[in-house]
Amino acid sequence: MKDDLKLTIGKLAKISGVGVETVRFYERKGLIKRPAKQEGSFRHYPEVEAKKIRFIKKAQELGFTLKEIKELLQLQIREQATCGNITQRAEVKLSEVEAKIKDLKNMRRSLIKLVDSCGDKKISLKQCRVLDCFEPGWKC
Amino acid sequence: MKDDLKLTIGKLAKISGVGVETVRFYERKGLIKRPAKQEGSFRHYPEVEAKKIRFIKKAQELGFTLKEIKELLQLQIREQATCGNITQRAEVKLSEVEAKIKDLKNMRRSLIKLVDSCGDKKISLKQCRVLDCFEPGWKC
DNA sequence: ATAAACTCCGTACTTTAGTACGGAGTCAAC
DNA sequence: GTTGACTCCGTACTAAAGTACGGAGTTTAT
Structure with a gap:
């Protein structure tokens, strides 16, 4: 919630080390989600998306497919309720x-x-x- | 030189866990070489090729491309002369x-x-x- | 000795993971 | 307030790594 002030798709792509088209491709694949609250008609991304893209690239080098990487990224605990479910998948x-x-x-x-x-x-x-x-x- | 007696492409594929077409594909890519001395008009492979194919599949799961795997397979010392060269590539x-x-x-x-x-x-x-x-x- | 199963080869198709293109709209800098 | 850079979107193309097809030849099992 700090400085996701002006991360357009071009800047996100640059700091993540990929091309703009790749960002859109990951978006279509559901690996990163389109930022909801847009002021104006362009996308504005939070900085965490850059980490996510770097994670994707690294994980690919380790032999994970995009499908598998998506599953890895979904391993986030939001509430205690879903914990058992996530733990199980994390252990796999x-x-x-x-x-x-x-x-x-x-x-x-x-x-x-x-x-x-x-x-x-x-x-x-x-x-x-x-x-x-x-x-x-x-x-x- | 022991029992490479009757390893046709179909049997090789089976014991390696891939399809026949995949063996031919690897051959075209230079990852495995076509057996030279054929008796008859079909290929007869030595058993080591099965190991090689299993190596390829494992290495792929570890994020290596076929190009990289080919390089890995070429890291074999045959004579002391080429040793320095190979050592260097092995270290990379x-x-x-x-x-x-x-x-x-x-x-x-x-x-x-x-x-x-x-x-x-x-x-x-x-x-x-x-x-x-x-x-x-x-x-x- | 004949049928079933296997092999050969070239070619074409598929999936995954991008990359490129191009016209139209938007933003921001001078 | 216009011009240049950036963005949007859909579509098309590419490379890597297989996978499938099909007609012709070869081997083997009965």
Whole structure:
């Protein structure tokens, strides 16, 4: 409620690092909502929308689709009543996030091993394959 | 060199969890290469290709594009000569992986906080926004 | 040895996530 | 008070990553 004074779509796009068309696209997809109380005929956004767009871009890099990101953004508690519902959905997302972390740690371990094995001639060269890192029971 | 006896494209697709068309698509994109020595006029793949396809699917879930995944798959040391080159590229990928892990950990912390705050009435409800978790200096 | 199932190849279609375009209206700066 | 930049809206186009189709050839199972 402070300084959402003059955030037109162009300025929002700029500070969020996307194009104007992308903002409108996210609006159509229901990821950000059109500001209700407009003075004049142009949109005026609160600053939190910039955070939201940056969140979207980051989450995409982590392998979430826009549909999934929308679900993440809906995880906001407004009243105690809806809490159980939200907690439940949050826990699902949490386990997805943890699965990704686990997989990325395997990939990291594999890459570290690869880098190390170049310095050390004792390590067999062809055993260092990144593609093995997700196989069940894999230990590099 | 063991039992790549009879892995036709259909069987490869099945054990890898994708469709036949997808295998051919990856082949066209250069992610997997067509088996050279064919006996008969059909493709016969070594088993390692199944691992490769499973790697591709996993890596996609972690936000890597096919272009990036191709680069990851090319990180294989064959001789000491190319080692420096590969190490260098592996280190770039490694830092990307570490950045993703860091971001996912922030997201995880944010989701945990959200879940916790539902059990605890003392925590302010509206402060728990997942969308803040990537902002610089964020502490949940 | 013949039918069923599978493979090959090229081409076309689909979905997701944007990007671009263009005419009309609006705002603000000089 | 006009001019230039910005906004609005609908529509169309694009790239990435598949997915489907269909006719012809090949393999295998009976």
